[in-house]
Amino acid sequence: MSWVHELVNELPISSAYIFWCTFILLGSAACGGKYFFNKHNPHFNxxxxxxxxxAILSLLGLLIGFVLSISIGGYNERQKTEENEMVVIGAALQRTQLLASPQREQAEKLLHQYLDARIEFFRADNRAENKKWRITSVKKQTELWEIAVAEANQAPNPVIASVLTAYNDLYISQEKTTVSWRYQIPNIVWALLIFFAIVSNFLIGYNARKEQGINTIILLLPFLITMALFIIAEIDIPGKGVIHVTPDDLLSLREVWDNPNK
Structure with missing residues (x-):
């Protein structure tokens, strides 16, 4: 069970907070339905x-499936942008070899710093760090662009034009990543999901109100719904969490770049 310990150790505090708050809320709703309405109500048999x-459980299941598909779509989009950035940076590195010697060395250094900034962007676990590394990468891309523009002014030709195109693609790919790096599920949808979950768990407790003692079985549905909502939330969170996009392709590119003979 070593994987369980690893998961617990890597679980961010915010993720654990979301899980336990949701479970306590839904469990309380189930217990409330059982213990506060244990007397027969002639208007609601x-x-x-x-x-x-x-009916509510059917609707809740449909909502969870629909919202899960939306969150997975956003997760896949973030993965694609990370892969696209790796391709664009690799192409920019190839085009950099077309520059003259002094400019080439300076551009390679800037491009390496740009790659490091993009890796840290994907590793960041909050919006402040995301913004910091995004600004850094924009600055490096601007400096690369200025080098290529200066070279183009001295000797305008199709070769330098391809370098300009490669550096411009860096900015475009970065902006695509920024656009995808956001929550896919609106707050109103979350409110609707939680409302349906609370009502369904309340009715589970209401149906079990005639049973004597504490029934752990009525906590099964709150736990299962909590797990479903937790997974959706973790997939939808762009930054660090239990489920998040990692810069594997960018790290692979840096490894190849740093060790070209391997």
Missing amino acids: DDQAKIVLG
């Missing part, structure tokens, strides 16, 4: 409760 519960 058991058959009605079961019909309503079945």
